[in-house]
Amino acid sequence: MPTSPPAVGSFHRLDRTGLQSVIDVLWRTGHRVVGPQVSDGAIVIRDLRGVAELPSGWLDEQDGGMYRLRHDPAAGTFDHVVGPHSLKNFLFPARETIASFVQASGLWSQSPPPAAAVPLAVLGVRGCDLAALAVQDRVFLGSGWVDEAYKSRRERLFLVAVNCRRAAATCFCHSMGSGPAAGPGFDLALTELDADFTCEVGSDRGAAVLAGAMAMGAIIPGCSMEEVEKTRGVSRALAAGMHARRPVHGEPRPRSLDTHGIRDLLMTNLEHPRWEEVATRCLSCTNCTLVCPTCFCSSVQEVADLSGDHVDRERQWASCFSLDHARIHGHSVRSATAARYRQWLTHKFAGWIDQFDTSGCTGCGRCITWCPVGIDVTEEIAAIRTTADGGSPSGTSPTGGTAS
């Protein structure tokens, strides 16, 4: 039994009982622990008490507009990839009170902001999830103004990452430089090897939690060089496999994206006919923006109680696919679906680079999977790239040429 916490960067070995100890220590140290679980035919992130709730033996098959769970006795605990939920659901919740006002004797006053957030531990975070978190940090912490509620949750966030062993056809983290290896940014990172896990320590907080779990047994301190090498080989092998993927007839097309010069490609093709073409398929349903782990648009609603003396200003996720998003003086600046799709895609892959010095896309593939008609960003961008030269529109604009 070690007397000092394990070092940052060190590797250790644990089985499912050891993983349970980690979960127990997190709950005991005041964290709300959430992790992946099967619910209503999908793997979602919700409160997690024990390893038995984890989706062992479940695989997710994903394609444009398609998500299916399949049980496979040979599959490990974390061989599924990402579902509709992401860290965004917890760090930037879909509804949140951002200010409250009370009225007394005819005068209003603003209530003090809420107390600090409850510490949250998330189990099963992937490389693309960590990359998305880093993107959201830039939006809410790094753009000049700090969102205090986000900051409070972020500072109390404990991340148990998982290195993917498998990619869905919709995954293209290898193209976006965000995976498949998890990190940096985790506190602990698990890699499944056979029936057990190796656990890499990523932070002092991770070390303290792992030390607590070690005290409960079922964790073997340290790993052999061979085990460390085997652990690192998991991400290397998957990355190589993703780069080597080729379409196979009858199977979902493996996604990848050529990001070379993507900002200029998109910003010089704002009137490409492809925007009109995709608009004939796009339902403007907002699903892609809801499942996207980096989409950050929001609006504020006034929520009053029955007395009318207490008003919460509730921030809610907004979507650039809704007509309300760009509404001024009663009409939408982007009344055409083509203009709204163009806004989403060009913001994610081009404008984001100007705004935050990073792409807004992590290649998680959620927008492809959860699009009800299977619109695929990698396909749309490739179509624009293919026809960008000499394929420029002659007198056609995505909106019929009528401004505001």
Added chain:
Amino acid sequence: MSGHLSGPASRESPWRSHAARIRGITPETPGVRTYELELEDVLARDQYRFVAGQFNMLYLPGIGEAAISVSSDPAGRKTLAHTVRAVGNVTDALARLGVGDQVFVRGPFGTPWPVAEVAGRDVIIVAGGLGLASQRAAILCLAAGRACRSVTVLHGARQPEGLLYAREYDGWRAAGIDVRTIVNDPGGAWSGPIGLVTDLLAPAIRDPSATTILCCGPDPMMVGVAEAATTGGVAADDVFLSLERNMACAVAHCGLCQFGPLFICRDGPVLPYRRMAALLRIPQV
């Protein structure tokens, strides 16, 4: 042009509003009133500083918020003027309030008119309708200072009664400002020019390389002004436009005001035409 100009004390939450009282209401054009707001908290009032072109988020609990330019002289400390047209739920509710009623204020936000960077230059202020509200603070600054070579205000409205701040023109002229107005749907009593404000622009540009243009109005009007100005030899960097977009947060977090890569709340509302020229030409960006 400076980058991000932070308004309220930077360590304060962007969602913190300050209670204010309406100290005066001045009817302007039909449906438009100017509200003089005084922050209730003495410390907040003393610390509040804005520059011409910035805006506040005016909030009515249970109703909502609206982004409104500050129209008073930035050198004034007591009250903040906001000229508002009743066109939505917040501004309609504001129109039902009276002197002494409470309004909450967050701000100021956004980039300023370049009033500090026009020494020795001819400044032409081009305003369409209520757009003049965002420029009044700049006019008052320029009238008070003597740094620029000349100031011309070109103001267009649909009808004569839509000309904003008409009672102040004599005072502006007395301060050496050339004020010209134009309408495109005159009534019987109108003896001035008839047409669009753009018609007044070309003759007003005397020395293009030493001219700075500050323009605010509907997007198509601003595009017309910017194109006429640059055609007339004014550099696209010397033509400044103030854009209006949907806003909820005013601090580049909510994303609603995006115009291409720009957050109009933070990178604007005042921007040089050069940064937007390509985007303004494309419908529905």
